[in-house]
Amino acid sequence: MSDMPLMDLHTHSDSSPDGEEPTTSLCEAAVDKGLFALAITDHCEVNVYKEECYDRSIKQSMFEIIKAREVFRGRLKVLVGVELGQATQNFPCAEQVVKAGFDFVIGSLHNTKGRPDFAFIDYAGENIDRLLEEYYAELLELAQWGKFDVLGHLTYPLRYIVGEHGLTANLDRCEDQMDKILKALIENGCGIEVNTSTLRQALGRTMPELRHVKRYRELGGEIITVGSDAHCARHVGAGIREGIELIKAAGFTHMTYFEKRKPVQVAI
Template sequence: MFDYHIHSEFSDDSTEKMKNILEEAIKKGGEKICFTEHKEFNYPDKDIKFNLNYNEYKKEIEKIKSIYGEKIEIYMGVEIGIQAGEKNIQEIIEYTKEHKFDFILASAHCLDGIGLYGMDPKINNLDDLFSRYFNEMLDVFKKFNDYDVVGHIDLIRRYFIGAQDHKLEKSKEVLKELFTHIIKEGKGIEINTGGLFYDSASINPTLDILKLYKKMGGTIVTIGSDSHIAERTLTHYEKALEFLKDAGFEYITTFSQRKKEFHKIK
């Protein structure tokens, strides 16, 4: 069992101790876990900035490895918040160049400079909303390619009325463009089970989107719980595996020192 999307107290929206997460993961039979602490640039919220104390984070990872490293493989990743705009992109490029991680998950938590979390959930044109979301990621990835996997690629589903079941129409063309780019660059996507804890109660992305990625030649998929508390580490792993198999994948991907490893699904 692998969990490649975990937050601890090094993320501004979690207070969980790494130690608790490790104990939970070992109890559940985890083989590899990767912390993906939040790092945002110019996050549009006055109370929460999602800065990451890299040096302290690294120190704690080393400490925790010395305690639990014989029982489970522990990796140090980051969930980089991506936003369009020259200034944002330059900051992301510099940061990833200057900081070493095992795994870089690139996630869009904002749209047009506004946090998804704080947006009005009522929206008239959902197809336009999805198009803008996918387009913003594409704009960033055309200039920034120092990442491994795109986080929760249809996260936008989680925040707007009617978006959970929204069938992609025009926005599907934009998504295809995004997939073409991601696949050409050798990047992957993730199955994020964190949504199962929201009202939307769904995995991101939908099975349709996962199948589309596969059909277009995508092969790299990680699985992550997006947990912010220890108990959620490695949750719904079996469900995510079923999803992968249903979409026709035979392998699950993990990363170590930014290198991919493929594991045959049993």
Template sequence: MLYDYHLHSEFSDDSHTPMEAQIERGIALGLDEMCFTDHVDYGIKKDWTDAGEIGWRGGDGIGTPKSSLEPLTNVHYPEYFAKLYRMKRTYGDKIAIKNGLEFGIQVHTIPQYEKLLQDYGDQLDFVLCSIHQVEDKEFWTGDFMKGRTQDEYNERYYQEMLDVVKAFKGYDVLAHVDLIARYDPAGPIAFEKIQGILTEIFKIVIADGKGIELNTSSWHYGLKDTTPARDILKLYRSLGGKVLTMGSDAHKPEFLADHMQDAQTILRDLGFTEIYTFDHHNPIAHAL
């Protein structure tokens, strides 16, 4: 079975790709199923319905008209779900399309995600839990790492993840567990330094019936290992972890389902025998 359970469209602030383009690419590649997981990042972004000024990106920052800028907002939920249902009517005889969101959660934003699930949870098949920021500081800009040693910012990142999975249960899969490694100026930290806290995290994830993902964006980012790294995947499996999804994290059609066959081979080599899809938050196992 071929599927992609981590992809973005024009409803994510960092993508311009229409859903149609992702879906048609998926059909051309022979995918059986795909799940859109557009971004929600409370703490650094507002909802369209929030009062007050929203943030903007783009332009030269000096008198650039807002008409030429891009709003830094979360998914426009009513339009998002309405379009997903239109896409299912249009393409549903060729590919299964699932409703998902990617929650960029921090501990202090959990109440906002709980409210979001109250309002729209019945329309969702799948929720990714991602640690995209800590203390409202971005990794990709380097702001989160400033003033900290490699040990300190890695410890803080994984502590936030641990605190989130302890307190928030409204997700299905923990996404790109070692995302911090993508942006670490010192390179990936030694596995032994994070093994203990990852063990704590995975024990909670497994006990809660949740899973993790293999995110194939590591290939187009040119990383030396998978995301998460093989040692992390081995640890998850050794602790009894079974639920595992695969996603490309594609923001453009050319990266959709990127290296999925390679990813499946790696998982088999590590001893995994199943991959999972979701229907209304219910995990469905498929033989690798």
């Protein structure tokens, strides 16, 4: 493990509304922690693209990443990424964003149509099964669109439902829908990520966890990335080693990074 190239393909700079530090600080942390590659994947929530000025912030993000790539050339592979949120809620906008010249696009769903981010839902009186059904139905729509590289944090609602609020969420009811999502991703040449942020949060396990990563592999999935979802320099690379061990346990022999939207496999 110590000689294997380490990479973190999900991080946020201060070009994201919830990011804390500039791109250069994230890159410096990556070098200090011995990473081979780092993708800066700032938020671009297309359901509020103009309203919350993502049309401007994503351009600033790209500008800063391209500058950093030159500064760190020879020490760190810096990848121009984006976390594309809620493409299902503004497909025309999403279609334009993915053509903007990124190395790597994460497709994510932080809220379902007409609802707030799962982080901000008042779960008192909510029907958790219905919430999960809504989420996975829309996630299937996203996977069938498939114009991104990997699907971010497949089990995102659990971060809040289970991790922060201590409620019960039965994903067994969603297994058929999960299979449809994974099959759609594979058919569209998309991968999944192992998001390690919840190893340092209350949930205590990756998004998704081992059984879903194994299932993706069983269905024929080959593209898998690992990302810390860091929003500050100290979290860059956090949980990456554990994430790699998990994908090995699921039967993968390689992990992936992307350059100019093309997958590059690295042996683990």
